[in-house]
Amino acid sequence: MNRKLWTLFKTCFFISACTFGGGMVIISMLQKKFVEELHWIEQDEIMDMVAIAQSCPGVMAVNTSIIIGYHIAGMLGAILTMFGTILPPMIILSIISLFYVQFRNNLIIALILKGMQAGVAAVMIHVAATMMKNVLKDKKLLSLLMLIGASAAAIVLQIDIIFILIVCGIIGGTSVWISEKRGEKI
Numbered sequence: 678m679n680r681k682l683w684t685l686f687k688t689c690f691f692i693s694a695c696t697f698g699g700g701m702v703i704i705s706m707l708q709k710k711f712v713e714e715l716h717w718i719e720q721d722e723i724m725d726m727v728a729i730a731q732s733c734p735g736v737m738a739v740n741t742s743i744i745i746g747y748h749i750a751g752m753l754g755a756i757l758t759m760f761g762t763i764l765p766p767m768i769i770l771s772i773i774s775l776f777y778v779q780f781r782n783n784l785i786i787a788l789i790l791k792g793m794q795a796g797v798a799a800v801m802i803h804v805a806a807t808m809m810k811n812v813l814k815d816k817k818l819l820s821l822l823m824l825i826g827a828s829a830a831a832i833v834l835q836i837d838i839i840f841i842l843i844v845c846g847i848i849g850g851t852s853v854w855i856s857e858k859r860g861e862k863i
Contacts, residue, residue, distance in 0.1 A: 685754050689742050689761030703738040705804045724811050732842045
């Protein structure tokens with residue numbers, strides 16, 4: 678168990694220290710590590726964890742790591758993954774804040790950050806495509822309609838993402854409830 682706890686902390690710390698761009702970038706790395714490499718979580722489970730983390734208040738990367746840690750090693754796992762995820766940004770931001778004026782006016786740093794934005798956008802597209810494949814894999818009409826509707830609501834109508842998540846959650850929950858009531862396989 679101690680080895681598993683160390684792996685949880687170390688993995689979250691390393692991923693958090695080496696990724697830039699927010700929650701979706703870190704989610705991709707967590708998925709690669711815990712699903713594809715360690716096989717501690719199934720692909721469907723990680724997608725559910727991301728959905729729960731995204732619908733909770735707070736930073737999505739931290740929320741997801743807490744859920745993963747709890748799933749794998751209980752409360753201690755949740756605490757270790759939380760600290761593993763928040764320590765690198767705290768350390769980095771503390772150092773940057775000491776030299777903020779020098780960073781702000783440095784052309785090379787500004788250019789590096791611009792270049793990193795392109796990489797972050799590519800990773801976010803990859804995460805979105807992976808999540809979309811998992812939704813389409815089920816071959817359920819309701820899932821496809823919710824994907825299209827949620828995308829249109831967010832992109833075209835610019836409806837707040839929280840409202841979209843609540844509506845999709847209610848629709849999905851109602852669908853599962855009706856299916857279970859009918860005795861259908863979910």
